[in-house]
Amino acid sequence: MNKGCRFGTHRVVEPSGVLPQAALKINNEMKINSNELLIEVITLNIDSASFTQIKDVCNSDKSLMEEMISDIVSKRGKMQNPVTGSGGMLIGRVKEIGTDFPDKSLSVGDTIATLVSLSLTPLKIKKIRDIKLENDQVDIDGEAILFESGIYAKVPSDMPEKLVLAALDVAGAPAQTDKLVSKGDTVAVIGAAGKSGVLCCYQAKKKVGNNGKVIGIVPFEEQVKGLKELGVTDDIIVADATKAVDVYEKVMALNDEQVDVTINVVNVPNCEMSAILITKDSGVVYFFSMATSFTKAALGAEGVGSDVTMIVGNGYTKGHAELTLNLLKESDKIRKLFEEIYG
Secondary structure, eight states, rough: OOOOOTTTTGEEETTTOTTTTTTTTTTTOOOOOOOOOEEEEEEEEEEEHHHHHHHHHHHHHHHHHHHHHHHHHHHSSSSTTTOOOOOEEEEEEEEEETTTTTTTTTOOTOEEOOSOOOGOOOOEEEEEEEEETTTTTTEEEEEEEEETTTTTEEEEEESHHHHHHHHHTTTTTHHHHHOOOOOOOOEEEEEETTTHHHHHHHHHHHOOOOOOOEEESSOOOOOHHHHHHHHSSSSEEEEOOTTTHHHHHHHHHHSSOEEEEEOOOOOOOOHHHHHHHTTEEEEEEEEETTOOOHHHHHHHHHTTOOOOOOOOOSSTTTTHHHHHHHHHOOOOOHHHHHHHHHH
């Protein structure tokens, strides 16, 4: 059994010299190297931006979506949407462990959720069993490879597998929110009613304390009631995040000034300037959405003379899985919501 590069470069087919995420095609042969892990896949959680794009192009036709997803994986050896560039994550059971795989506590049969993107994960789909239009999940028969450098979490026995998958798919967002938000801050969350938005609002509310404020921004009036019932925001604004000036005016009318931190978790393009305009020059914008154009964000901020600090939505930060799963344990309302949708 050969030992491959810990970062998976031995799996890159084209172009040569790049890491698996940047590759146009990777080798998805399911014979593992000594430092790889073979996973029997149960469910793919497609990145929200990617799933939305696929669903829109296919007019929510499951058969067309199945064909499109299968075609992407067949051509690329991984689930990486060529339009959004993003992937998602998966949940599955350990099928085989290479002799040089570093984690010796792992056993065949353990259920794990990968915490690295499907955009770099070798994947082979034998059959798509179901596509859940309402929650971005795709049940499959298939296998995947995890590299030595890949991170993952064992699925807790006291939580439904798909609930864990849904939460860990966006674990970086509430964990980064925890790092960025301080006591007394005013925080805006664009896309507050989505799964990452709800988790970010909850974590922000914990951090700002009694003297801070969390403003949820949602696109539809019908989302307001459910968000209010969760109790994770102080105020809610209904606005289209692609219309930056309108969002800015509504935030200023409510708050009289720009906010300290903006968390952008929307799954559609052209929402960069809303986040920038509503944030103070001394503030921070966290772009978690894979629909973000960082060219538009950088040049757009320059164009309006904004000196905000902009942070790329790294889906990983130390302790993010533990923080997010603990959040579900802390909040009965959020856990119930997630169970209704994903559990």
